[in-house]
Amino acid sequence: MKKDAIGDPLSRVDGRLKVTGGAKYSGEYKVSGLAYGVLVPATITSGTLTSIDTKAAERAPGVLAVITPFNAPKVPGYQPDAPKPFKGLKLFNDNEVYFNGHPIALVVAETFEKATHAASLVKAAYQQRPFETDFHKNRDKAVTPQGGKYKDYLRGQANAYKNAPVQLEQEYLQPSEMHNPMELHVTTAFWDGDDQVTLYTKSQGVIGSQKAIAAAFNLDPAKVQINSRFVGGAFGSSLRTWPHEVAAAQAAKMLKRPVRITLTREQMFTLVGYRPLTIQKIGLGATEDGKLVGITHESISQTAVYEEFTENSVNVSRFLYQSPNANTLYKVVPLNVGVPAPMRGPGEATGAFALESALDELSYLLHMDPIELRLKNYADHDQEQNLPWSSKYLKECYSKGAERIGWSKRQPTPGTNRDGDWQVGYGIGCGAFGAYRGRALAKIKLMADGTVNIQSAASDIGPGTATAMVLIAADTLGLPAAQITFELGNSSFPVAPTQGGSSTVSSVGSAVHDVCIALKQKFNLMAGRPQDNTGDIDYVNILKQQNLPMLEVTQESQSGADAKKYSMYSFSAHFVQVYVHALTGAVKIKKVVAVVDAGKIVNHKTASSQMIGGAVGGIGMAMTEEAVFDDRFGRYVNGNFADYHVPVNADIPQIEAIFIDERDPIINPVGTKGIGEISLIGVAPAIANAVYNATGKRIRELPITPDKLI
Numbered sequence: 001m002k003k004d005a006i007g008d009p010l011s012r013v014d015g016r017l018k019v020t021g022g023a024k025y026s027g028e029y030k031v032s033g034l035a036y037g038v039l040v041p042a043t044i045t046s047g048t049l050t051s052i053d054t055k056a057a058e059r060a061p062g063v064l065a066v067i068t069p070f071n072a073p074k075v076p077g078y079q080p081d082a083p084k085p086f087k088g089l090k091l092f093n094d095n096e097v098y099f100n101g102h103p104i105a106l107v108v109a110e111t112f113e114k115a116t117h118a119a120s121l122v123k124a125a126y127q128q129r130p131f132e133t134d135f136h137k138n139r140d141k142a143v144t145p146q147g148g149k150y151k152d153y154l155r156g157q158a159n160a161y162k163n164a165p166v167q168l169e170q171e172y173l174q175p176s177e178m179h180n181p182m183e184l185h186v187t188t189a190f191w192d193g194d195d196q197v198t199l200y201t202k203s204q205g206v207i208g209s210q211k212a213i214a215a216a217f218n219l220d221p222a223k224v225q226i227n228s229r230f231v232g233g234a235f236g237s238s239l240r241t242w243p244h245e246v247a248a249a250q251a252a253k254m255l256k257r258p259v260r261i262t263l264t265r266e267q268m269f270t271l272v273g274y275r276p277l278t279i280q281k282i283g284l285g286a287t288e289d290g291k292l293v294g295i296t297h298e299s300i301s302q303t304a305v306y307e308e309f310t311e312n313s314v315n316v317s318r319f320l321y322q323s324p325n326a327n328t329l330y331k332v333v334p335l336n337v338g339v340p341a342p343m344r345g346p347g348e349a350t351g352a353f354a355l356e357s358a359l360d361e362l363s364y365l366l367h368m369d370p371i372e373l374r375l376k377n378y379a380d381h382d383q384e385q386n387l388p389w390s391s392k393y394l395k396e397c398y399s400k401g402a403e404r405i406g407w408s409k410r411q412p413t414p415g416t417n418r419d420g421d422w423q424v425g426y427g428i429g430c431g432a433f434g435a436y437r438g439r440a441l442a443k444i445k446l447m448a449d450g451t452v453n454i455q456s457a458a459s460d461i462g463p464g465t466a467t468a469m470v471l472i473a474a475d476t477l478g479l480p481a482a483q484i485t486f487e488l489g490n491s492s493f494p495v496a497p498t499q500g501g502s503s504t505v506s507s508v509g510s511a512v513h514d515v516c517i518a519l520k521q522k523f524n525l526m527a528g529r530p531q532d533n534t535g536d537i538d539y540v541n542i543l544k545q546q547n548l549p550m551l552e553v554t555q556e557s558q559s560g561a562d563a564k565k566y567s568m569y570s571f572s573a574h575f576v577q578v579y580v581h582a583l584t585g586a587v588k589i590k591k592v593v594a595v596v597d598a599g600k601i602v603n604h605k606t607a608s609s610q611m612i613g614g615a616v617g618g619i620g621m622a623m624t625e626e627a628v629f630d631d632r633f634g635r636y637v638n639g640n641f642a643d644y645h646v647p648v649n650a651d652i653p654q655i656e657a658i659f660i661d662e663r664d665p666i667i668n669p670v671g672t673k674g675i676g677e678i679s680l681i682g683v684a685p686a687i688a689n690a691v692y693n694a695t696g697k698r699i700r701e702l703p704i705t706p707d708k709l710i
């Protein structure tokens with residue numbers, strides 16, 4: 001059997017670096033003459049900064065500068081990624097305060113501690129304005145997004161559920177949730193002259209960061225170097241360039257010294273996005289035998305007053321199930337809060353909580369098994385786009401998952417399955433996420449000794465990108481993985497898309513596949529064989545015969561025209577078994593089985609890890625995570641890791657990932673569809689549905705804390 005083939009459980013190629021401390025993160029690079037910047041947050045929630053007293057801070061030991069709107073030179077093209085008609089957050093470019101924690105100054109000092117101390121000495125005076133942070137109070141002020149990306153949707157009749165023989169209308173709430181990657185956001189910036197800047201920064205896309213920094217400072221992108229080789233988790237919080245990254249570059253320019261800004265954990269709650277609080281109404285109508293006749297999905301989310309954020313929370317209801325009638329509405333409520341951002345399974349994770357909970361509720365109204373209800377309404381093509389699926393194996397996900405979780409032991413009547421003081425329940429929740437493929441380039445070098453190096457400006461926020469790329473290259477070239485290295489996270493490498501939307505393996509993996517094919521063709525021609533000869537290639541000898549020290553090829557890769565004729569999604573079905581303590585309401589998640597149709601799986605080991613990570617995120621969403629606001633002051637009361645609860649090891653049961661592992665024939669040459677998002681989408685409703693099955697209590701407001709169950 002072929003060694004190092006696509007699908008093999010190859011251990012992480014950078015695993016040793018990561019566990020030995022050899023992997024360097026953005027805050028760990030030694031830069032000579034480094035100064036440390038600490039942001040000073042506004043203590044009001046809305047208003048204008050009228051004056052700022054920096055004297056004490058400037059006199060404090062080790063302080064180099066205190067940068068404020070009153071002394072900072074304007075950043076010429078600030079925040080290029082704020083959508084029109086919003087201005088975005090322009091630190092130090094004006095005196096406005098839009099939310100509590102909005103940075104009003106940056107203290108730069110010789111050490112982080114000295115900067116932190118001096119930051120506490122900055123005194124600001126404000127003209128306060130009334131502010132609004134209470135979503136529920138302002139719900140009626142929801143507006144249709146103005147940014148232009150979102151469109152309401154109607155198929156057939158609107159609100160057709162209201163005329164159906166069996167009807168369900170319910171509202172679901174999901175609170176604000178924070179990405180909280182373990183690694184804080186850090187940026188280290190230094191200039192070479194006035195027109196060349198280098199950043200070490202936590203980024204999901206070095207090319208995107210390069211463009212944003214170049215636009216902010218009116219630079220040629222070629223003069224902006226972004227490095228982000230290792231990232232300690234991001235989950236969407238580093239998809240864009242944030243104000244503190246621009247501030248680090250701005251301070252370094254002013255001081256003519258390298259400057260590093262590290263956000264505090266508390267600042268991670270206000271300055272780098274979050275999953276927005278969302279209220280959703282689902283209307284489902286069905287015939288007596290369980291055929292859906294109408295789906296209505298309406299969603300209202302929070303956003304910031306200075307920038308609009310939208311996501312696809314309602315879109316999943318347009319295509320996941322067959323229904324002649326479907327309509328969706330989506331609105332946002334601008335508040336004096338930091339702007340939200342995509343967070344793992346952005347939109348769909350929120351939407352699936354509502355839709356998959358509602359479908360479960362409908363199954364009980366119909367006295368029908370929830371899997372049977374899903375089968376009855378299985379969508380054999382995409383009704384929204386009116387296109388065939390490129391591939392879809394969701395039925396197989398249902399059956400495999402049902403078997404592994406022990407679905408046959410599920411009691412159809414809630415609250416009837418007991419094990420001592422514990423009530424036992426089973427739940428299912430499904431997910432879908434668009435399978436995207438972007439344009440990507442890769443450069444390959446095959447050396448005289450047979451070793452291979454591939455470069456692409458891809459990112460790795462944790463899933464093991466380099467490992468997957470090495471495996472694709474090993475398989476395509478017919479060489480051992482140990483001979484191949486893959487380098488990423490550097491903006492000078494060939495262009496690759498941002499690591500987001502579960503698209504890296506599809507986009508960059510295709511570029512790696514294609515560049516390997518291009519290399520093989522060259523070798524075949526040099527050896528006097530037809531270029532597409534599929535036989536083994538003796539790379540080392542061919543180079544020797546040609547008297548070449550190495551061979552280098554760069555290849556661009558993107559979707560063909562055929563891609564537009566298909567609807568492409570990854571699908572998942574999550575199964576959960578829970579025990580709920582009848583007296584205390586404590587929930588023990590006993591087992592999670594996640595079954596995924598994500599096309600061909602490149603590396604079963606890292607893919608399983610990614611699925612487990614997503615399920616843990618879903619458990620957090622279902623059980624513990626909630627950013628709590630005090631609307632009197634407009635501040636989070638739990639902006640730290642002690643009070644904002646993410647699941648810990650003891651909360652996590654056995655999680656099993658099962659892959660259908662059928663290649664998608666359309667999307668890309670390897671046949672992969674992506675798993676990053678669907679690993680989380682559908683987990684929270686699976687848990688809520690299992691809790692209902694165990695107890696008969698339907699929890700429509702996350703998180704499912706014990707007080708809601710007793």
Ligand code: MOS
Pocket residue numbers: 204234235236237239342343344345346499500501502
């Ligand atoms: Mo993902 S929310 O696209 O990082």
